[in-house]
Amino acid sequence: MLSAALSLLIAVPSILLTTIVSTLYFHYGIDGWEDLVRELKILKFKFDFLWSQRSIKRRNMNYMKIWRNSVVKNGDQIFLEKGKLSYTYNQVDELSDCVGKFLFEKGVTEKSTVGILMTNSVEFVVCWLAIIKLGARPALFNTNLRGNSLIHCLRALDDCNFLLINPEAKRQLDKEIPIDYKLLRITPYIMDFRAKDGGSGNIFGENALSVMRLITDEEHSGKWCGDRKEYDAIVGYLFTSGTTGFPKAVPFAFNRLWSVLQVALIKRYNITKDDSIYSALPLYHSTALCIGLHIAVLSGCRFIIKDKFSVQSFWNDIRTHKATIFLYVGEMCRFLLNRKTTYLPKVEYDTRLCIGNGMGKDIYTSFEKTFKIPQIAEFYGQTECFAFLGSVLKKPGSLGYIPKIKLGPHPYRVIQCDTETLQPIRDYKTGLCKLCNMNEAGLLIVRVGNFGKKAIYHKNNKDVRFLTDVEKEGDEFVNTGDMVEIGSDRSYYFVDRLGDTFRWKGENVSTQEVAFCINKIPKVNETCVYGVTVPGHSGRAGMAAIVVDSEEEFPLSELYSTLSENLPRYAVPIFVRMVHSLETTATYKYKTNQLKQDGYDTSVVSGNLYLVNHSEKTYELMTDEVCAQIKKGEMKLK
Numbered sequence: 001m002l003s004a005a006l007s008l009l010i011a012v013p014s015i016l017l018t019t020i021v022s023t024l025y026f027h028y029g030i031d032g033w034e035d036l037v038r039e040l041k042i043l044k045f046k047f048d049f050l051w052s053q054r055s056i057k058r059r060n061m062n063y064m065k066i067w068r069n070s071v072v073k074n075g076d077q078i079f080l081e082k083g084k085l086s087y088t089y090n091q092v093d094e095l096s097d098c099v100g101k102f103l104f105e106k107g108v109t110e111k112s113t114v115g116i117l118m119t120n121s122v123e124f125v126v127c128w129l130a131i132i133k134l135g136a137r138p139a140l141f142n143t144n145l146r147g148n149s150l151i152h153c154l155r156a157l158d159d160c161n162f163l164l165i166n167p168e169a170k171r172q173l174d175k176e177i178p179i180d181y182k183l184l185r186i187t188p189y190i191m192d193f194r195a196k197d198g199g200s201g202n203i204f205g206e207n208a209l210s211v212m213r214l215i216t217d218e219e220h221s222g223k224w225c226g227d228r229k230e231y232d233a234i235v236g237y238l239f240t241s242g243t244t245g246f247p248k249a250v251p252f253a254f255n256r257l258w259s260v261l262q263v264a265l266i267k268r269y270n271i272t273k274d275d276s277i278y279s280a281l282p283l284y285h286s287t288a289l290c291i292g293l294h295i296a297v298l299s300g301c302r303f304i305i306k307d308k309f310s311v312q313s314f315w316n317d318i319r320t321h322k323a324t325i326f327l328y329v330g331e332m333c334r335f336l337l338n339r340k341t342t343y344l345p346k347v348e349y350d351t352r353l354c355i356g357n358g359m360g361k362d363i364y365t366s367f368e369k370t371f372k373i374p375q376i377a378e379f380y381g382q383t384e385c386f387a388f389l390g391s392v393l394k395k396p397g398s399l400g401y402i403p404k405i406k407l408g409p410h411p412y413r414v415i416q417c418d419t420e421t422l423q424p425i426r427d428y429k430t431g432l433c434k435l436c437n438m439n440e441a442g443l444l445i446v447r448v449g450n451f452g453k454k455a456i457y458h459k460n461n462k463d464v465r466f467l468t469d470v471e472k473e474g475d476e477f478v479n480t481g482d483m484v485e486i487g488s489d490r491s492y493y494f495v496d497r498l499g500d501t502f503r504w505k506g507e508n509v510s511t512q513e514v515a516f517c518i519n520k521i522p523k524v525n526e527t528c529v530y531g532v533t534v535p536g537h538s539g540r541a542g543m544a545a546i547v548v549d550s551e552e553e554f555p556l557s558e559l560y561s562t563l564s565e566n567l568p569r570y571a572v573p574i575f576v577r578m579v580h581s582l583e584t585t586a587t588y589k590y591k592t593n594q595l596k597q598d599g600y601d602t603s604v605v606s607g608n609l610y611l612v613n614h615s616e617k618t619y620e621l622m623t624d625e626v627c628a629q630i631k632k633g634e635m636k637l638k
Contacts, residue, residue, distance in 0.1 A: 030404055042392065042403045045263060052259035056231050063132055063235050063254055064226040067093075067297060074300035077273055080122050081321060082305040089300075092126060095193070098212035099130035100223070102204055106187070108162060110135035110225040113237070115154065115163040115186070116284070117141040117173075120305050123166045123191040124283050125293065132235060135225025139237040139249065140284040142507075143169050144568030146176055149247070149513065153239055154184055156249050163188045167195075168307070176565070231255050238286060240383040240508060247510065250383050257290060258298070264390050265291075266299050269353050269375060271325070273300035278323035280309035280332070281506075286383050287356060292327045295355075311339045318349045326351060329506035330358025330538035333367050338536065340370055353377060358506070358538060361493070364396035380482075380494060387412065387446045387480055389492055398491035399484075409447070413470060413477065414486055417443040420593050422479075422499055424467060433470045441485045441495045445470065445477040502531030503539035505570040514542065514573060517566050521559060523548050528582050528590040529573065532599040536633035542573035545595055551578045556610065556619040564617070574637050575600045576610040576619050602627045614638060 030036050055061070075090040087095070108114055114131045116138050118124040131138040139157055141150070154160065163186050165173070170190060173179065181188050188202060195205030232255040239247040265271065277296055281288040283305075296303040304321045309332055318326060333356075355377040359367065368376060380389040380399045389400030389412075402410060416425040416434040424433045424443065436442035445467055465479035483495040497503060500511045511529040518527040526547040531540025548554045556576075563572045577600075583591040598604050600611075602624050610619035611626060629635040 035404075038392075039403060039405050042401065043405060045268075048263045048267070049259050052262055053256070056255055056258055060231045061258070062226070062229045062231050062233060064224075064229070066254075066258065067129065067132075070297050070300060074273060077300055078302045079296065080125060080305060081276075081302055082120075082122055085122065087122060092122075092129065095122075095126045095209070096129035096133060098209050099126055099191070099204065100133045101212045101215050102208060103130060103136075103162070104134060104223045106162070106189070108134055108136050111159065112136040112162065113139050113157050113160040115139045115141055115157075115160050117143060117163055117169050118166040118191070118283070119143050119168040119172075120279075120283050120288075120307050121166050121168070122305065123164075123193060125303075125305075126193075127164050127191055128236075128289075133224050133226045135229060137234060137236045137251075140239070140289070142239060142247075142284055142568065143172060143282070144507070144570065145247075146564070146568060147566035148517070149567055149571075151179065151184070153247055153249075154179075154186060156239075156247070157237065161186055164191050165189070167192050238284070238289075238383050247513075252290070252383070254290075254294070257294070260388060261291070261295055261298055265295060265355065265377060269377060271295060271299045271301060271353075275299065275324045276302035276304055276322060278304040278306065278318055278321060278326040280306040280314070280317075281327050281329065281356075282308075286381070287327055287329065291355060309335075311335050315349060318351055322350065324350055325353045325355065328354050328356035328359065330356075330360060330363075331506045332356075333359050334363055334536070334538050337363055337367055337370060355379070357381065358503070359397075360538065361397035380492070382480065387444065393489055393491050395489065395491065397493050398487070398489070399494060400492045402486065402490045402492075404490075411447040412492070413445050413447075414440075414442040414484055414492075415445060415470065416440075417498075419483075419498060420591055421589060422481075424470075431469060432472070433467070435471075436486070438486055438488050441483050443498065444480045444482050444484045444492070446480060448476040448478060497531075497540075502542070504531065504541060505539070507568070507570045509542055509571045514544065514563070514567060514571055517563055518544060518546060518559065521555075521562055523550070523554055525549065526582050528592065528595065530592045530596055532575065532596055534574075534600075534637060535631060537637060541575065541637055542571065543575040543577065543595075543600065544573040545577045545579045545582060547579055547582060551608065554578070557617065560612070560618045569614075572612060574612050575622070576612075577605060578607050578610075580607075600627060600630065 030039060071089045071093045076088050078086050079089040079092050080087045103114065108131070112134075114136055116124060116127055116131075118127070128138050139160055141153055145153060154163070163181070165188055167190065190203045192203065192205050193209060195203055196207065232253050234251040234253050237249040237251055240250055277292050279288045279292045281292070283289050283293070293303055295301070304317075304323055306317060314336060317323070351371075351373060353375045354373050357379050359376065359378055364376070364378075367373070376391070378391045378397075378399065381387065391398055392401035400412070413433075414436045416436055417423060418425060426433055448466070465481070467477045467479055468475065470477050481499040481501065482497055484492045485495055487493055501508050502511070503509070509531070514529045515527040518524055518529075524546055528545045530543055530545075532543050534541045559576070560572075577595075583594075600609055600622065602609055602622060609622040609627075611622040613620050626635070630637070
């Protein structure tokens with residue numbers, strides 16, 4: 001009896017091990033040790049993420065609690081660095097208190113929305129914190145916006161009655177048509193901490209700071225309403241073109257982002273307070289603000305602010321500031337590669353990690369080898385927080401990964417779609433969407449439950465492309481507007497952007513907004529705007545096909561002036577094509593596939609093609625020689 005029991009005890013582990021191995025191999029398809037280790041790492045990541053989310057909710061870790069914890073831990077550590085100026089966590093906290101008191105005196109309350117129209121600066125970050133401390137919501141405006149585009153954004157938020165501007169942004173605005181702030185019911189304030197402001201008026205400088213330091217918290221008790229917010233409260237607004245139309249205000253919260261930053265970036269890449277993050281990306285963009293700045297807040301490291309990206313000074317900046325991490329977008333990486341022989345050999349640097357998006361497969365390997373960056377954290381994300389995919393496999397262009405061992409339903413699907421109508425291709429029997437096979441490009445969609453439908457866009461969600469009946473009747477997904485494919489390695493690979501927006505110079509360009517601007521010119525009958533690929537450039541260059549009554553009488557200089565006065569520079573079309581008519585689909589959408597295929601090739605396009613000339617402020621007839629230069633990548637388009 002005893003020997004039988006001992007035999008059973010010895011046999012149980014063997015049986016159990018055999019069962020586990022069989023299940024892993026036959027049920028989950030895990031066929032090796034490396035495969036198993038990767039799956040276990042992803043499982044651990046998911047557990048860590050869910051635990052972080054639970055902890056944030058349980059302790060109601062709102063934005064201000066996380067900021068104040070960071071100040072307590074890292075008070076005397078350098079937080080912000082710009083040029084030769086540096087500010088500790090304590091100093092930034094104290095400055096934001098002063099700005100908060102000033103704004104409170106001017107009438108900003110918990111229900112207010114305060115616009116920030118600033119170039120990269122310490123003032124930007126301080127004002128951001130001050131507004132959140134008051135419980136109000138900062139709205140971040142793109143400093144490249146001009147004319148009607150800027151006014152559209154200012155009017156998009158009814159409760160935005162204050163606008164904070166720094167001197168650099170003001171100088172840019174002064175070159176344009178003046179904005180009637182009274183008509184918009186907005187009070188502007190110039191924020192310049194080093195200005196001799198006299199302590200009054202609409203300038204907040206050294207004297208105003210001194211006055212605010214004299215005001216104690218007891219004099220305005222209860223003003224710091226940000227401390228009372230819920231963990232998932234809306235913190236502020238970013239603007240995006242999304243997948244359709246004009247820029248829209250996207251309300252965003254940090255409750256999910258804290259966990260993504262902590263688990264997917266800080267923990268995975270071992271980012272500590274000894275690191276320093278260099279950013280030449282604009283702070284009104286989510287990569288710099290939401291990712292870069294708040295990695296610093298969570299880890300206690302330095303955040304180095306650069307006015308704007310410069311190929312000439314980039315590596316010298318990295319060396320001077322001893323940056324161990326930098327933020328990037330694809331176009332930036334391409335510029336650095338193109339000028340590597342000019343600027344790289346003179347510089348030694350200690351960068352161990354770069355974080356960003358848009359580094360295509362075509363430059364990933366050469367960028368990694370040329371600059372000897374040990375780790376590249378490439379991610380795919382959207383301002384609306386529909387989706388976030390981070391690189392799991394160290395393969396050029398890979399994003400995210402479909403795990404074999406899943407915890408709950410996977411939120412992403414890639415479906416077949418008509419690239420002309422942008423409609424999903426459905427099974428004629430079931431009416432459900434057709435899923436793509438491996439290595440087949442398709443439309444990336446995200447299950448609504450992954451992000452919730454609450455306040456995707458300010459006021460309403462009518463601009464969100466929801467899809468129903470995808471896998472089963474009644475389910476609901478959102479269309480990201482991006483084409484991806486799933487490789488045989490189970491990773492996602494970005495293919496192209498569809499719909500009414502495209503990327504150029506690291507920015508989203510709304511085709512509808514550009515067409516609307518062109519159609520205001522009296523001699524224009526119709527306009528179709530789209531993006532075309534150009535060798536040596538990331539994203540797509542803007543191109544407009546225009547139907548006019550008489551091409552000979554069409555004022556090209558007026559076209560340029562109308563576009564440049566009302567659109568940011570990156571949105572002004574590089575190419576213009578005159579056409580007799582534009583084809584449409586059955587639902588009256590312009591057919592763009594053939595136009596994109598024709599591109600700017602003078603040997604293919606019938607009729608005249610024009611190329612933008614910013615220095616002459618007009619469009620000039622494009623010759624075969626110029627076309628050949630562009631095709632060879634010998635001409636850089638600005």
